[in-house]
Amino acid sequence: MPTIAVTGATGAQGGATARSLLAAGHRVRALTRHPGSPAAEALRRLGADVRHADFDDRASLDAALAGADALFAVTTPFGTDTGTETRQGRALVDAAAAARLGHVVLTSAAHADRGTGVPHYESKHAVERHLRACGVPWTVIAPAAFMDNYTSGWTLDGLREGAFAWPMPAGRPLTLIPAADIGAFAALVLLRRDEFTGRRIDIASDECTPEQIAAALAEATGTAVTHQEVPLDHVRTRSADLAAMFAYFTGTGLDVDVSALRRAYPEVGWHSFTDWALAQDWAGLLGRQGPGTPG
Template structure:
């Protein structure tokens, strides 16, 4: 999102825990103002948000129930700080499906943060990204593109690129666009596993196949619950025009493969 804001000439202030870290210094080198914060210090959070015209935030992705509770605490603290600083507009990076509780703890946490933000009285916009195109990682086996995901073969996975999440969020933050009803699900494409594999295969000029994996291959129950939700979401097709009404240059998967210059892995599995 920083890229999108800087491209639009916006002044950017980043809230960071360690201003001397490599990532923070890289931002500073690009002209981003750094504000040191502590998540457990409300005063530092409110001070960091003083005099900003808008505030966009996301919470750390949780991988355990303890981390889910920590995520909710951080999100709540950031909303409260925005209230204290009287921020005119807040954009929260949530997750697809967070309009209600769905029984996936590390997605429901974002729903609860959304609810806290709604009750805060602040002007708020929720952006709810689908899974990232960047996580698609097909391999090459015996001269064939192979994609494996823990998704049924006939279930269409909703997707969007990280670049386009940033562009849409920046447009909303800078008020060059609006989200209908104050929330938008960020879906740029939805394709089944075989269709995703075929898109990579066509670009590489190789045959392609898809293998649906069992949920048991996932490392924890949170991830298994998440992929069950992705499969259930496939039963409800998205309106792909919504995101493009905000960012017309949003990429579908074929366009993303081409735009990123994706190439098939050079190490051939199984050879």
């Protein structure tokens, strides 16, 4: 059985991919900067070979990829910056090429190849271009907006006050995907490489308006939730990058053909937003004893 290396294995996308591959019976080498973390230990219990790897330490990448057959690659600008993401992504691609891997699956962002002007989309596209030129068989999967982001940050803060605070108009559709579906699709690509080699695929599991998201969150949390549009100027005070992203979502829109993906790849087990929301531990996240009960 070939060994598949997974970067970001203790994060959302990498962790979901590692678990999907392990569930399918594949050998997984989980790469992380923190091999002693609880998330890393959880992967070990599932059968993963956990290895240390740091994008800023080429020797660690070379050692971590030695003997692997394929790679799931994920980069992020958050916690660093877009320039760092591009530099680290190129270093990872170069290490994959030097290791002569049989396939690299890079996770990017839906529409990142369309000249969005969104900084962290542009940095991801720079890594995509580097991957295409490196000579290794590749696939780029490009997820839409993450459902999982709604369990933290200003969304969670707003839900405690009965509001779905989101920087988009109530009726503007947005395509969405949970990390579990990204991982399942990535695993599918790695298991059927010939079908996906040389392809870039935008992926999403559902399409909802903020008004529909608020209704689904109300059902899942057992509380009244209404959509509250956050002004982009307010978002800009926190992050110009995120403000640019939400301006793109509202203006151009993040369209992905959800129906076509569901028809073509039913084995992924795509989750609707409602299904995803109902599966979350909102009582714990919101600090309540149970749905609708003040903590």
